[in-house]
Amino acid sequence: MQRNHSISQKDPQHLLKMTIDLAELLILLSENDESMRYALKGLALAKKEKDKGAESRLLFCIGENKRILSFKDEGYDFFDQAIELLSDTEDIQEMKMLSYFYGKKMGYLMNDDRNKEALLIGLKREKLIEKMKALHKIPDGYIDWQHAYLYAKLAYLCYLDKDYKRAGEYYQRYLSTDASRTPDGKFFSTPYLMASKQYGKVIDNCNTFRPVMQQQDTLNFQYLSILQQEADAYWGLNDYKKVAELRGVIIDIARGINEKNKQNAALELDKIYEVTQKKELIAEQDFQLKIRNISLAFLTCIVFLSLFMLWRMWRYNSQINYKNKMLAKFINEKLSHTKMNNAKLFDNTDIMDSAPFVQEEKIFVDTDPVLKDEEDCTNEEIKENKRLFDELNRTIIRDRLYLSPELSRDDLVRIVHLNNARFARMIKENTGTNLNGYINDLRIGHAIELLKKYPNYTIHAIAEEVGFNSTPVLYNLFKKKTGMTPNEFKKTFE
Numbered sequence: 001m002q003r004n005h006s007i008s009q010k011d012p013q014h015l016l017k018m019t020i021d022l023a024e025l026l027i028l029l030s031e032n033d034e035s036m037r038y039a040l041k042g043l044a045l046a047k048k049e050k051d052k053g054a055e056s057r058l059l060f061c062i063g064e065n066k067r068i069l070s071f072k073d074e075g076y077d078f079f080d081q082a083i084e085l086l087s088d089t090e091d092i093q094e095m096k097m098l099s100y101f102y103g104k105k106m107g108y109l110m111n112d113d114r115n116k117e118a119l120l121i122g123l124k125r126e127k128l129i130e131k132m133k134a135l136h137k138i139p140d141g142y143i144d145w146q147h148a149y150l151y152a153k154l155a156y157l158c159y160l161d162k163d164y165k166r167a168g169e170y171y172q173r174y175l176s177t178d179a180s181r182t183p184d185g186k187f188f189s190t191p192y193l194m195a196s197k198q199y200g201k202v203i204d205n206c207n208t209f210r211p212v213m214q215q216q217d218t219l220n221f222q223y224l225s226i227l228q229q230e231a232d233a234y235w236g237l238n239d240y241k242k243v244a245e246l247r248g249v250i251i252d253i254a255r256g257i258n259e260k261n262k263q264n265a266a267l268e269l270d271k272i273y274e275v276t277q278k279k280e281l282i283a284e285q286d287f288q289l290k291i292r293n294i295s296l297a298f299l300t301c302i303v304f305l306s307l308f309m310l311w312r313m314w315r316y317n318s319q320i321n322y323k324n325k326m327l328a329k330f331i332n333e334k335l336s337h338t339k340m341n342n343a344k345l346f347d348n349t350d351i352m353d354s355a356p357f358v359q360e361e362k363i364f365v366d367t368d369p370v371l372k373d374e375e376d377c378t379n380e381e382i383k384e385n386k387r388l389f390d391e392l393n394r395t396i397i398r399d400r401l402y403l404s405p406e407l408s409r410d411d412l413v414r415i416v417h418l419n420n421a422r423f424a425r426m427i428k429e430n431t432g433t434n435l436n437g438y439i440n441d442l443r444i445g446h447a448i449e450l451l452k453k454y455p456n457y458t459i460h461a462i463a464e465e466v467g468f469n470s471t472p473v474l475y476n477l478f479k480k481k482t483g484m485t486p487n488e489f490k491k492t493f494e
Contacts, residue, residue, distance in 0.1 A: 016045050016054050023061045032065045039065065053094050056082040060101055067108065079105045095132050099125055099146060106153065119157040125150055141178075148179035152188035159195045167192070183209045190229055194236070202233040224250055224257075385426040388416045393430075402442040403467045409435060443467050444481050447474065451490055459486045 019042035026035035039061045046055040063078030079101065086098040102125035109118035129146050132138050151174035158167035171192060179185035186205040193202045206226050231246040392415055396402055401411070412435070413423050424434070431438045443466040450462050457465075463474040478486050 012045060012049055013051070016042060016049060016051065019045065020054060020057055020061070023058065027061065027064055027068070030068075032068050036062065036065045052085055052089070053091075053097060056085040056094075056097065056101070059085065060104070064104075072112065076105075076108075079108075092132070092135065092137050095128060096138075096142075099128055099132070102128065103149070110153075110157070115157050115160050119154070119161060122150060122154045122157060126154070144177050145179045145185070148174055148177040148185050149188050151177070152180075152192060155189070156192040156195055159192060167196070187226075194229070194232065197236060199233040199236040203230055206230040206233070224253060227253070382429060385422075385429050388418065389426050389430040392416050396442070402439050403446065403465070405467045405469050407439065407467070440477055441481075444477055447478065447486070448482075448489070451486060452493060455490055455493060462486070 019038050023035050023038040023042060026032070026038065039058045043055060043058045043062070046058055059078050059082035063075040063082065065075075066072070066078060067075030083098065083101050083105070086094050086101070089095060089098065102121050106118045106121045106125065109115070109121065129143060129150065132146075133143050151170045155167045155170035155174060158164075158170060171189070174180050174189060177185070180189065187209055190202055190205060193199075193205070206229055209226055210223070210230075227246055227250050231243050231250070234240075234242040234246065392412060395415060396412075401407055409420070409423070413420065416423065416426070418426065427433075427435050427438055431441075433441075447462050447466045450457060450465060454462075459474065460471045463471045466474070468474045468477075475485055478484070478489070482489060484492075
């Protein structure tokens with residue numbers, strides 16, 4: 001399948017040609033279902049490639065399969081589609097193909113006793129042959145053979161239609177061709193000669209063609225058909241003795257052919273069985289060798305791959321552990337610095353002025369109004385804001401208000417007695433972030449202390465302890481602030 005896909009990509013025309021050949025060959029082998037499958041597959045490719053000639057061949061192939069499978073009306077519909085596709089072509093090769101389609105459909109119609117329709121198709125083919133002849137691009141021999149076959153068939157159809165005059169005219173046209181004087185060409189006129197009761201000419205044609213067949217190495221069913229036509233002609237002449245003689249020859253030859261076929265089939269089956277046994281033995285040995293080699297190669301690959309994966313995992317874990325330890329060390333230093341600032345804060349000295357590591361996502365609704373530019377604030381207001389923030393920060397840390405999941409802006413605004421805009425500006429001036437970032441920074445710092453002090457605590461328990469409503473919020477904020485997940489941070493102390 002992969003190989004066919006590669007061929008279709010590199011040379012779709014080559015794949016299309018192979019598909020058409022397979023579809024047509026499978027008809028001859030009576031594998032009609034398989035032929036239909038290839039024809040439908042090729043039809044889609046032909047439409048994609050916009051190859052009108054290939055599309056018409058595949059449509060006609062589908063029609064032949066339908067007819068063989070007893071869906072004659074559907075088959076004729078596909079014949080008509082194929083013919084319609086090439087009806088206005090000016091390409092020489094497509095004209096030849098169209099002529100072939102006309103001839104095949106004409107023959108099928110004659111076999112189904114739809115002679116009037118066959119006659120109409122024959123007349124269309126006659127016009128097409130004249131059109132090809134006028135182009136002067138096709139050898140005269142090809143046109144001559146086309147005329148010989150068509151005129152012989154038209155003569156026969158006109159005779160059946162009781163248009164004897166026209167039948168005679170077509171027969172004379174047939175006789176004017178070079179092909180009519182060859183053994184094969186003479187055979188074309190047999191149906192007309194039999195229908196018009198010209199039995200003598202039928203016998204002459206058979207006598208002409210019979211030596212040609214006898215020169216072949218073997219007698220086949222085509223030779224039998226010649227003998228049968230000759231017998232039919234003698235029957236028309238009421239020469240029953242000759243008929244009996246010919247039918248005796250036919251029976252002997254048919255019996256000989258059948259016996260020879262049986263012998264050939266038996267020899268062929270024996271040879272096939274012998275060859276098949278050898279092939280199966282060789283295939284079995286080859287299969288066992290391949291399995292052994294593949295198994296060995298597979299095991300070798302598994303071992304090397306396992307070793308490589310173990311090395312990669314060890315290297316990756318080493319890098320992660322080193323990175324996490326460095327991050328943990330950095331975090332501890334930051335926490336130590338924060339503790340020192342907090343200690344100074346409660347000693348009424350310098351307050352904690354370090355900003356959070358990064359701006360955090362919100363954990364409760366925060367509707368800060370638009371802040372004014374810092375240039376609009378007076379120095380007095382800035383100093384006052386710093387004093388008020390020191391008091392608020394001291395209260396939040398002392399009473400651990402940041403651990404309450406119910407903590408709101410209004411609770412903190414009431415402590416410092418400011419309006420919302422002034423309160424937001426105060427937080428921004430002294431923390432470099434908004435209220436959410438400030439509170440989340442305190443909560444994450446407390447979570448880090450709990451992780452170090454109580455390594456057996458679950459992450460869910462720590463999230464509730466520090467005031468987060470859900471564990472994913474803690475994971476997200478912790479990862480953004482420290483570069484590690486809470487679990488990874490815990491492992492650095494194991």
